Amino acid sequence: MHEYQSLKVEQQGAIAHILINRPAKANAMDEAFWTEMVEVFDWVDQTDSVRVAVISGVGEHFSAGIDLAMLAQAAGSLTQDIGRNAERIRRNILRLQAAFNAVDDCRKPVIAAIHGYCIGGAIDLISACDMRYATADAHFSIKEIDMGMAADVGTLQRLPHLIGDGMMQELAYTGRAMHGDEARQLGLVNKVYADHAELIEGVMTLAGEIAAKSPLAIRGTKEMIRYSRDHSVAEGLNYIATWNAAMLQSEDLKLAMAAHMSKKPAEFAD
Structure with missing residues (x-):
């Protein structure tokens, strides 16, 4: 360091x-x-x-x-x-x-x-x-x-x-x-x-x-919170729709779902 x-x-x-x-x-x-x-x-x-x-x-x-x-x-x-x-x-x-x-x-x-x-x-x-x-x-x-x-x-x-x-x-x-x-x-x-x-x-x-959460999900959440502070509701909704068009195809989503079903913590990649 x-x-x-x-x-x-x-x-x-x-x-x-x-x-x-x-x-x-x-x-x-x-x-x-x-x-x-x-x-x-x-x-x-x-x-x-x-x-x-x-x-x-x-x-x-x-x-x-x-x-x-x-x-x-x-x-x-x-x-x-x-x-x-x-x-x-x-x-x-x-x-x-x-x-x-x-x-x-x-x-x-x-x-x-x-x-x-x-x-x-x-x-x-x-x-x-x-x-x-x-x-x-x-x-x-x-x-x-x-x-x-x-x-x-x-x-x-x-x-x-x-x-x-x-x-x-x-x-x-x-x-x-x-x-x-x-x-x-x-x-x-x-x-x-x-x-x-x-x-x-x-x-x-x-x-x-x-x-311990999905890094991609955390990243998207922070991005949307920051964006919404400085833009209108309509712009924010449009942005998250476009963002999630890609992000909902992530491996993290499958892992999180499986963890939820099995009641075991998920291990997400960096």
Whole structure:
């Protein structure tokens, strides 16, 4: 497995566990993080033996968001030319967005396991995941407003699909903190665990359950859910009809049917 600077990647059976690994800095997202996320999720996407990805944080926190040293450095590189500055900043924002687009676009389900701080850029990250689970003391905050800026790597685009506009706007305009139980009530997280150990155990068990399903069926399901978020019902129905015209001829379908009849678990090819 490739060595990364800001991430730690472990493959446990069919599960890829991606850990944000800068515990001394509350897992703040530094320069290396943004390029490594793209590489890691390309690897998850391309590796057939990986069926599910889990993201968590090493140490006390999930992540305190973008490393402010990185922002300061970007500010220091500006010139006198407004046009060139704007073009450079825009290009940089699009580069950061690509790190979380890689999560959203990944063919495999991605589960976030959140404890401690989940602030600013970390909210953008979990918004791009398929499911979120947290500890009771997890601390969520759309902190960008207190930095004098609008969140720009996905929170404002993806979060309304998860918790609805009203609460999303309250959180985005105030930057206030929210803990595990409130996040659960809003539907941002699916379940709250007492502590970090229970959280990881619970999420890994769930990931294992998903990994045991037909990879083709999981792939199609994720593709349709993502497509439907951004298209009309009619377009989504048309797409699944075309998709399943091929996929319903898969070996996985016969295996799943046989397993159902014999009440034994099916073994699907990668």
